[in-house]
């Protein structure tokens with residue numbers, strides 16, 4: 001006999017069916033059993049592979065006893081002070097970030113970028129399903145968040161002709177009215193484009209006019225080539241005297257080259273942080289004590305960040321020497337966004353002939369016209385991650401040059 005709570009089969013749950021497999025699963029399918037033509041080198045995954053600084057290892061060892069306690073969702077007072085001091089210093093905020101009100105720790109920025117929509121998504125907006133807009137191509141987590149929270153994702157092309165930045169203001173008025181949130185990434189993954197103060201100001205004015213949230217993914221803010229990028233918190237404070245409607249996301253995966261630490265933060269509008277904190281108190285992950293202590297040490301130290309940035313600058317210089325005018329130097333981040341006519345074909349060839357693993361740009365984008373693969377803004381590109389040591393990168397790029 002069946003239990004009274006037995007469900008004969010799961011009802012059809014289409015909410016996440018619009019989410020394709022992740023980019024690396026698609027790359028594994030594309031390359032399948034194809035043998036690499038040379039000793040394999042992967043420039044596909046953006047895994048920063050930093051050496052763990054000694055001071056991080058020391059702090060972890062010293063604080064291991066705190067594994068014996070549940071940590072608080074807001075972290076420790078020490079973490080909050082270190083993170084707030086970094087934000088105030090780095091973005092010249094004159095102390096506007098209050099450690100108790102304007103920030104929260106995240107177990108890596110990704111989980112925060114995903115879960116933030118759940119407590120903040122209205123049931124409807126302008127009488128219809130809310131829309132969450134994002135650049136196209138984009139970090140795939142944004143679409144999962146939009147779909148998971150019941151909103152309609154809207155992919156706004158980030159094309160070469162608009163500096164690889166989405167033009168949200170060009171959306172039709174009826175769409176703007178339904179916007180609940182936009183994700184914007186600067187420096188952007190994959191193109192390395194940067195939003196300047198003018199872009200931020202226009203975006204905040206649009207957000208105020210149409211009452212939507214700005215979710216600024218600024219994970220790569222500390223990895224830049226010629227000058228520091230203009231950042232969201234600075235621009236919003238200058239424009240409005242506060243942070244309303246803005247949440248900005250930062251990551252030690254990139255700043256400190258420590259992706260395995262799983263440590264980031266979200267900062268901005270105190271009312272939004274309040275709601276997010278309340279939701280996380282029920283459903284969010286907390287950051288373990290030793291990781292909070294190690295993270296606080298990382299937010300306080302700039303020496304390892306400067307050293308880290310110099311290694312990226314050296315890698316980018318080497319790439320320019322090898323690829324010349326076949327590449328465009330990004331403004332920030334650690335990816336090259338190479339136009340190769342057909343990214344999938346090129347990635348397959350790079351693997352088969354040269355043993356170099358690259359990510360087809362299309363796997364980070366969506367077709368603008370369904371069924372037309374070429375309408376995907378990433379179609380003609382490959383993304384190249386400069387995360388290996390310098391000599392491996394040089395070898396791989398010399399092999400890639402053979403195919404250009």
Ligand SMILES: Cc1ncc(COP(=O)(O)O)c(C=O)c1O
Pocket residue numbers: 046107108109110111113139185188189217219250251252253259262263264
């Ligand atoms: C644009 C972007 N946002 C967020 C993340 C997530 O970073 P974290 O390691 O802090 O979760 C990444 C990681 O690759 C990224 O590229």
